[in-house]
Amino acid sequence: MLNLERLRTLDALARHGSVSGAAAGLHVTTSAVSQQMAKLEREVGQRLLARNGRGIRLTDAGRLLADHAARILSQVELAQADIEAQRGEVVGEILLSAFPTAARGLFPPVLGALCADHPELRVRTRELEPEDGIRGVLRGDIDLAVALDWSNKRLPVPGGLTRVELLDDTPDIAMPAGHPLADRPEVDLEEFADDEWVSWPEGEFCHDWLVFTLRSKGFEPRIAHLVGEHHTQLALIAAGVGVCVAPRLGRGPVPDGVRLVPVRQRMRRHVHAVWRTGAERRPSVRATVDALRTAARELSEASA
Missing domain, CATH: 3.40.190.10 (Periplasmic binding protein-like II)
Structure with missing residues (x-):
C-alpha cells in the first residue's frame, strides 16, 4: 500500500523541481523530504530520483508515479471538500x-x-x-x-x-508638495515624461504594467528607484526624489510633503x-x- 504522505512528497518534488522547493512547499526540512523519498523508493522497489548536476530529477518511474500521485491527491482533496460540505461546519x-x-x-x-x-x-x-x-x-x-x-x-x-x-482600486499619482503639478485637480501621465519614477521591483507584474502603460503614452519612463514597499515609495516621494503610482487600497497615512493627484484617464486595479x-x-x-x-x-x- 502506497503511503499518502510519501506520494505528497513526490508530488511536491515534481511541482517544485528541487528538494529545497518541495521542503518549503510542504513546510518540512529537506532531510524529511529525503527520508520520505527513500522510504517510497523502498516501497515501490525502483529508483524515483536521479542526480542532475547539483540537483535532482525524476526518473521515468518517478515521473510515472508522480502523475498518479497528482491524480490521487486531487481525489483526496475532492473527498475532503465533500466531507466538509456534508458536515457543513x-x-x-x-x-x-x-x-x-x-x-x-x-x-x-x-x-x-x-x-x-x-x-x-x-x-x-x-x-x-x-x-x-x-x-x-x-x-x-x-x-x-x-x-x-x-x-x-x-x-x-x-x-x-x-x-x-x-x-x-483607483490609484493616484504621488508627487512632492513642491512639484509644479501638485495643486492640479487632475493630471495626465504624459505630463510626467521628464520626471524620475519610483517603481515596484523589476520582474513584478505591477512594474511591467507601469513600463507598459507609460510607454503607451509615448515616452520611455526614467525609473530611478525600485522599491517593493509602498510606504517606502511614499517616503522617497516626500524626500523629493521622484513620482510614483499610489494605490488607495491599504494606503494608510500619507507622509507630510506628499501630494496625491487623480489621473484624468482613470487607472484601475x-x-x-x-x-x-x-x-x-x-x-x-x-x-x-x-x-x-x-x-x-x-x-x-x-x-x-
Whole structure:
C-alpha cells in the first residue's frame, strides 16, 4: 500500500523541481523530504530520483508515479471538500495569500470577522505577489489567493481556477508638495515624461504594467528607484526624489510633503480572489470568500 504522505512528497518534488522547493512547499526540512523519498523508493522497489548536476530529477518511474500521485491527491482533496460540505461546519485550516496592499487593506477585517464568526477555523496568511499567489493555488500549496490585474493589462488565470471580483482600486499619482503639478485637480501621465519614477521591483507584474502603460503614452519612463514597499515609495516621494503610482487600497497615512493627484484617464486595479475550481464546496473556502467580499464592499463604500 502506497503511503499518502510519501506520494505528497513526490508530488511536491515534481511541482517544485528541487528538494529545497518541495521542503518549503510542504513546510518540512529537506532531510524529511529525503527520508520520505527513500522510504517510497523502498516501497515501490525502483529508483524515483536521479542526480542532475547539483540537483535532482525524476526518473521515468518517478515521473510515472508522480502523475498518479497528482491524480490521487486531487481525489483526496475532492473527498475532503465533500466531507466538509456534508458536515457543513466551518472548521479546519485555510491558507490565504494576498499582494502587499491587499494584505494590509483586507487581511485585518477579514481575519477579525473569521475569528469572530468561525472560531474553529484556523486561518494562515502569506504575503505574495499576484503571480506567486496564483501559482501557489494552482500547485495546491495555497487554498485561496487575492490577486490583481489592471484595466489595460490583464493577468491570465489558468484553467482549473475560479475567480471572483472583489473591488476596483483607483490609484493616484504621488508627487512632492513642491512639484509644479501638485495643486492640479487632475493630471495626465504624459505630463510626467521628464520626471524620475519610483517603481515596484523589476520582474513584478505591477512594474511591467507601469513600463507598459507609460510607454503607451509615448515616452520611455526614467525609473530611478525600485522599491517593493509602498510606504517606502511614499517616503522617497516626500524626500523629493521622484513620482510614483499610489494605490488607495491599504494606503494608510500619507507622509507630510506628499501630494496625491487623480489621473484624468482613470487607472484601475481589479482586485479578485482565486481558488481551485470545486473548492468552494468547502465551507471554509466559502466563508473566507464571503468575508473578503464583505470587507471589499465596506472599503468601496467608505471611499465612495
